[in-house]
Amino acid sequence: MAAEEKLKLVTIVTEAVLEAGITTTLKKLGATGYTITDARGSGSRGVRDAGWSSSGNVRIEVICNPEVAEKITTHMREHFYENYAMIIFIADVGVLRPGKF
Amino acid sequence: MAAEEKLKLVTIVTEAVLEAGITTTLKKLGATGYTITDARGSGSRGVRDAGWSSSGNVRIEVICNPEVAEKITTHMREHFYENYAMIIFIADVGVLRPGKF
Amino acid sequence: MAAEEKLKLVTIVTEAVLEAGITTTLKKLGATGYTITDARGSGSRGVRDAGWSSSGNVRIEVICNPEVAEKITTHMREHFYENYAMIIFIADVGVLRPGKF
Amino acid sequence: MDPVIWFFVLGLVAGLARSDLRIPPAIYDLLSMLLLLTIGLKGGVELARSPVGGILPQMLAVLALGFTIPLLLFPVVRVTGRLGRPDAASLAAHYGSVSVATYAVGVSYLGVRAVTFDSQLPVFLVLLEIPAIIVGILLARGMHPGTRWGALAHEILFGKSIVLLVGGLAIGWAAGADGMRSLEPLFFDLFKGVLALFLLEMGLIAASQARSLRQHGLFLLVFGVVAPVPLATLGAVLGWSIGLSPGGTALLAVLSGSASYIAAPAAMRIAVPDANPSLSLTASLGITFPFNIFVGIPLYHQLAEFLHR
Amino acid sequence: MDPVIWFFVLGLVAGLARSDLRIPPAIYDLLSMLLLLTIGLKGGVELARSPVGGILPQMLAVLALGFTIPLLLFPVVRVTGRLGRPDAASLAAHYGSVSVATYAVGVSYLGVRAVTFDSQLPVFLVLLEIPAIIVGILLARGMHPGTRWGALAHEILFGKSIVLLVGGLAIGWAAGADGMRSLEPLFFDLFKGVLALFLLEMGLIAASQARSLRQHGLFLLVFGVVAPVPLATLGAVLGWSIGLSPGGTALLAVLSGSASYIAAPAAMRIAVPDANPSLSLTASLGITFPFNIFVGIPLYHQLAEFLHR
Amino acid sequence: MDPVIWFFVLGLVAGLARSDLRIPPAIYDLLSMLLLLTIGLKGGVELARSPVGGILPQMLAVLALGFTIPLLLFPVVRVTGRLGRPDAASLAAHYGSVSVATYAVGVSYLGVRAVTFDSQLPVFLVLLEIPAIIVGILLARGMHPGTRWGALAHEILFGKSIVLLVGGLAIGWAAGADGMRSLEPLFFDLFKGVLALFLLEMGLIAASQARSLRQHGLFLLVFGVVAPVPLATLGAVLGWSIGLSPGGTALLAVLSGSASYIAAPAAMRIAVPDANPSLSLTASLGITFPFNIFVGIPLYHQLAEFLHR
Numbered sequence A, B, C: 001m002a003a004e005e006k007l008k009l010v011t012i013v014t015e016a017v018l019e020a021g022i023t024t025t026l027k028k029l030g031a032t033g034y035t036i037t038d039a040r041g042s043g044s045r046g047v048r049d050a051g052w053s054s055s056g057n058v059r060i061e062v063i064c065n066p067e068v069a070e071k072i073t074t075h076m077r078e079h080f081y082e083n084y085a086m087i088i089f090i091a092d093v094g095v096l097r098p099g100k101f
Numbered sequence D, E, F: 001m002d003p004v005i006w007f008f009v010l011g012l013v014a015g016l017a018r019s020d021l022r023i024p025p026a027i028y029d030l031l032s033m034l035l036l037l038t039i040g041l042k043g044g045v046e047l048a049r050s051p052v053g054g055i056l057p058q059m060l061a062v063l064a065l066g067f068t069i070p071l072l073l074f075p076v077v078r079v080t081g082r083l084g085r086p087d088a089a090s091l092a093a094h095y096g097s098v099s100v101a102t103y104a105v106g107v108s109y110l111g112v113r114a115v116t117f118d119s120q121l122p123v124f125l126v127l128l129e130i131p132a133i134i135v136g137i138l139l140a141r142g143m144h145p146g147t148r149w150g151a152l153a154h155e156i157l158f159g160k161s162i163v164l165l166v167g168g169l170a171i172g173w174a175a176g177a178d179g180m181r182s183l184e185p186l187f188f189d190l191f192k193g194v195l196a197l198f199l200l201e202m203g204l205i206a207a208s209q210a211r212s213l214r215q216h217g218l219f220l221l222v223f224g225v226v227a228p229v230p231l232a233t234l235g236a237v238l239g240w241s242i243g244l245s246p247g248g249t250a251l252l253a254v255l256s257g258s259a260s261y262i263a264a265p266a267a268m269r270i271a272v273p274d275a276n277p278s279l280s281l282t283a284s285l286g287i288t289f290p291f292n293i294f295v296g297i298p299l300y301h302q303l304a305e306f307l308h309r
C-alpha cells in the first residue's frame, strides 16, 4: 500500500447533546471531516442507555494529523472533561489519498 | 500528548440478544465502562441483517488495561465462541486521563 | 494472549446507497465477513446528515489479512474514490481464533 | 379471503424477489406493541363486560395444555427428525408456546364472519406463552445446576409481550368499555390496518428464512405443515370440553396450533445456546405461520364448529 | 380515573421490574411530535373560532409569571436544599418552565369531565416554556461574558417543541375548523391513544430515574411533591384574576405547577454545564410529573372551581 | 388553501431557521410506506368498482410519454444549462419520472374540491416511474458494455415504491370496497394526516437543499420553475386525447409535471456515478416540488378544465 500514510484516528464518545457544538469546533480546529454514529454505554457518569433522545451518546471519529489530534484532545479536555460524560481515545491508522486529511 | 497512556481497545461484535448478559459480565471482569452501537453484518454464521429486533448484532467497545483485556477475551472464548456469532479484535489506543480506565 | 494473531482492520465510510454493492464485492475479494453500522458525517463532499434514508453514510468494517486489505483498498480506490463520498482507513488489530479470517 | 393476509403475501413476494423494501426495526416494535396492547385491552374490556364464572379451572386446564404439548413433541421430533437433544427441546418449546400474530389473524378471521368468542381467550394467550418455554429448557438441560432460573423466570415473566398483554388486560378491565371509548380510534379502529402492516413485515421475515429452509431440508417442511393440525385438534378438544363457545374453541385451537417466534427464540437462545436457532425459527415462522393463516385457521374453525354440532 | 394514566403506571411498573419493554427513540419522537402538533392545531382552531379580545395583556401577565417563578424558587432551593448556585438555578428553570405531557393529561382530564377552557391556553403554554430557562441561565452564570446568548436564544426559540406548537397554532388558525376536518382522524381522534403510548414511555423513563433518586435523597422527593402546589396556586390565582374560565384557570394552574423535562434539561446542559442534570430531571420527571397527573391535576381543578365560586 | 401544504411551509421554515426539528428516518419510511400503500389500495378499489374498458391503449400511450419526456429534455438542458452528458441525462431522468408526494397533494387538492378522477391514474403513476430512468441511463452511458442491466432492471422493478404501489393496487383490487372496509381507518381516514407529516419532512429536506442551490445558481432555479409547465401541458393534452375525465387529465398533468426524488436519484447514483446527485435533487425537490404544490397543481387543474370545455 504505497499510497498509505500514517495518521491519527481520534474517537470521542460523549453526550448526544454536545454533537452540534463539537462538530462546529472540530472544523475550527482543522479537522477536514468527521463520522458520527449513535451509541449508548456506561462509564464513570453512569449508564447512558439512549432510552430516550437526550439520554444517549454519540461516537465521533476524526481522522487527522498528530497536530490536529493534539489540538482536539486538548480542547476537549479543557472544555468538556470536567462536566460532561466523555472519553477520547487515539489510534494510529493508515489512509489512502495522502493529503486529503 | 504527555498525558496519553497506552491501553487496549477490545471490540466485540456479537448477537444483540447477548447485550445484557455481556455488559454485566464486563463490569465483573473489571471494565470501567463500555460503548455499544447497533450493527449488522455477515460472517461464518451467515448474514445478520437486523431485519428485525433479534436478528441484529451489537458492537461493544471496551477500553481497558491488558490484564482486563486478557480476562475479557478468555471469558468470551470460553462462554460464547462455540455457540454464538461473535468476533473479538483488540487494538492499541492512547487515552487521556490516565487511571480513569 | 497466545492465540492472538495480527491482522488488518479496514474501515470504509461511504454513501449508504453503495452498501449492497460493496458487501457483495468484499466477499469476492476474499473477506470472510464484515460489520456495518449506520453513520452520518462530513467531509470533502459536504455534510451527509442521514436526514433521510439515502442521505446517510454506512461504516463498513472488515477484518482480513494484509493481502485482502490491499485488494479491498485498491478496488475501492479504482471504482469509487472519484465519484463517491468515501474514506478508508486501516489499522492493525489482534484477533483470537487464528485462521478464522 | 381476509385482505390482511394479502399483505403477508406481498411481503413474502417482495422478500423472495430481494426487493429493497424494509420495515425499520423501530416500526416493527411499534406495530407489535400496538397489536399486543390492542389484544390485551380488547380482552380486558370483554372481561369487564361479561365477568367469567369458573374461569380458574379453565385456566388450569390451559396451563396444563401448555406444559403437555412440548412433552408430547419432544420424543416425536427426536425420533422422526433425528434431532439432537437441544434442537428437539427448542423445537418443542417453540410449538408449545404461541404466536400472537396468528392469534390476531384468527380474531380477524372470526370478526369477518361475525363469530363471537369467549372473553377469556386473551388470558389463555398469556397462559400458553410461558410453560412450554420452561419445559423446553428442562428438556434440553435437565436440572442442570448452571441454569440461572431466577434470571430466566424474570426474563420470561417480564418480557415485553407478557407485560403488554397483561398490562392491556388490566387497563381494559379497569377502564371498561366506556373508559376505553376515547382510546378506541388508535387501539381498536386501526387494529386491522396495524395487523396488515405487521403481516407485511412477517412476510419479509418469512422470506428471509427461505435460505435456511433449504439447509434443514425436508423434515422441517413436513413438520411445519403436519405438526400444527394435531396440536390444534388437542386445543379444540380441550376448548370444547371446558365449555368454550365455537369461536372460543376455534381460537384455542389456533393458539395451540401456532408456534412462537418471539418469546421462545429469545429465551432458548440464552438458555439453550447449543440449539440451532434458525432451525426452530424457520419451522415456526417460515412454514407453520403461513400454513396456519392460509390453511390452519379456516380448518380449525371447521373443526370447532364440528365439535359443537 | 382517566385510563391514559394507567399507561403511565404500566410503564412505571415495567421499568421498575426491569422489563425489556422499550419504546424506540424514533417512536418517542413521533409521539411527542404528534402531541405538540395536536395541541397547537386544536388551539389554533379554537382561536380562529372564537377570537380572543384583549389577549395581549393576558399574554404579558403570563410572561411575567414565567419570569417570576424561577426568581421565587431560586433562593428557596438554595437554602432548603443547600444546593450550589448552578443546581439551584437549573432546578428553578425546570419548574419555571412547563411540561407538555402534564398539560395534555390536564386537557384530557377536563375533556373526560366535559369542562371547556379558553382557546388561548395553548398560547400560554408556548409563552411559559421559555422565560424561566433564560432566568435560570442568568441566575447560574450572571451576565457572564462567555455566554453565547445569540446561539442560546436561537436554540430555545427554534427548539422543536416551540416550532411544532407555534406551527400547529398557525396552521390550525389558518385552516379553521372546516379546513382541519380532513386532518382530524390523525391529529384529533388519535390524541388520547397517542397520549397513552407517550405516558407508557414516560413511565419507563420515570422508572429509570428511580436509582438517581436514591442518590439525591429526601430533599428531591419532598421538593418534587411540595413545590408544584404553591406554584399551581400562583397560576390559578393569576388565571382567575385575568378572567379565564374555570377550565382555563385550572389549566394555567397545571402549567405553572408542572416542570419541564425536555426544553429546560437540554438548554441547561449546554448553558450551565456544572449543574447536575440528573438532579433536576429526577425531580421534574421522576416525582413532580407523577404527582401532578395523579394528585395535582384534580387538586388544581378543585382550586379553580373554588376560586370561581 | 389545502392545509396539508402549510405543513410543507412549516418544515421549510424550521429547516431554513436551522431548528433542531428532525423526523427520524424510520418515521419517514413509515410515512412514505403508508402513502404508497394508500394510493395503491385506493386505486385498486376503484379499478375493482369500475373496471376500465380499453385501458391497454391508454397504458401504452402513458408509457410512451414516460420514454419521450427525457428525450425531449436532454438536449434542452445540455444546451441551456451547459451541462455535461451525465448531469443532463440525470436531470432528464428525474423530470421524466414522477413524484408520489406531488401526486398525493394533487389527489388531496381534487378531493377538497370534490373533483373525481379516473380509476386508472394510480396505474399511470406506476407506469411513469420507470421508463425515464432507463432512458436517462442510456443517454448517459449509451449502450456501454459495463452496464449491469439485469441488476438495474431488478433494482428498479422491485424498488420499494413500485412494490408497494403495485402490491397496494393488487390487494385493493382483490379485496374490493367491502373487503377494504376494515382497513379504511388506517389507510384512508389517516391519509391527509399522514400526507401532512410527510410534507413537514419534505419541507425540512427541501430546506437542506437550499445551500446546494446557491452553488448551482440561477439555471436550476429557472429550470425548476419553468420546466414543469410544458411537461404538465404535454400530460394534460395526452390525458384529454385518450379521453380521461377533467380530474384524470389534471392528475396526469401533475404526474408529468412532477419530478422524481426517490426512485430516480437512487438509480442514477448507482448507474451514472459521474452525475452530480445534488444538482438533480435540488432542482426536483428544492424547486419543482414546492412550485408544483403551490402554483402547478391549481394551474394544471385549470388547464384540464379548459381542455375539457
Ligand SMILES: Nc1ncnc2c1ncn2[C@@H]1O[C@H](COP(=O)(O)O)[C@@H](O)[C@H]1O
Residues within 6 Å of the ligand: A013, A014, A040, A041, A042, A043, A044, A045, A046, A047, A048, A057, A084, A085, A086, A087, B031, B032, B033, B034, B035, B036, B061, B062, B063, B064, B101
Ligand atoms: N472503559 C470504557 N470503555 C469503553 N467506553 C467507555 C468506557 N468508559 C466510558 N465509556 C463511554 O464513554 C461515555 C462517557 O464516559 P464517562 O464520562 O466515564 O461516563 C460512556 O457513556 C461510555 O459510552
Ligand SMILES: Nc1ncnc2c1ncn2[C@@H]1O[C@H](COP(=O)(O)O)[C@@H](O)[C@H]1O
Residues within 6 Å of the ligand: B013, B014, B040, B041, B042, B043, B044, B045, B046, B047, B048, B057, B084, B085, B086, B087, C031, C032, C033, C034, C035, C036, C061, C062, C063, C064, C101
Ligand atoms: N471478517 C470480518 N470482518 C468484520 N466483521 C466480521 C467478520 N467476520 C464476522 N464479523 C462480524 O461478526 C459477526 C459474527 O461473526 P461470525 O461468528 O463469524 O458469524 C458477524 O455478523 C459480523 O458482524
Ligand SMILES: Nc1ncnc2c1ncn2[C@@H]1O[C@H](COP(=O)(O)O)[C@@H](O)[C@H]1O
Residues within 6 Å of the ligand: A031, A032, A033, A034, A035, A036, A061, A062, A063, A064, A101, C013, C014, C040, C041, C042, C043, C044, C045, C046, C047, C048, C057, C084, C085, C086, C087
Ligand atoms: N477527516 C475525517 N475524519 C473522519 N471521517 C471523515 C473524514 N473525512 C470524511 N469522513 C467521512 O467520510 C465520508 C465521505 O467523505 P468525503 O468523501 O470526504 O465527503 C464523510 O461523510 C464522513 O462521514
Ligand code: NA
Residues within 6 Å of the ligand: D094, D095, D096, D097, D098, D099, D231, D255, D256, D257, D258, D259, D260
Ligand atoms: Na402452540
Ligand code: NA
Residues within 6 Å of the ligand: E094, E095, E096, E097, E098, E099, E231, E255, E256, E257, E258, E259, E260
Ligand atoms: Na412550571
Ligand code: NA
Residues within 6 Å of the ligand: F094, F095, F096, F097, F098, F099, F231, F255, F256, F257, F258, F259, F260
Ligand atoms: Na415527470
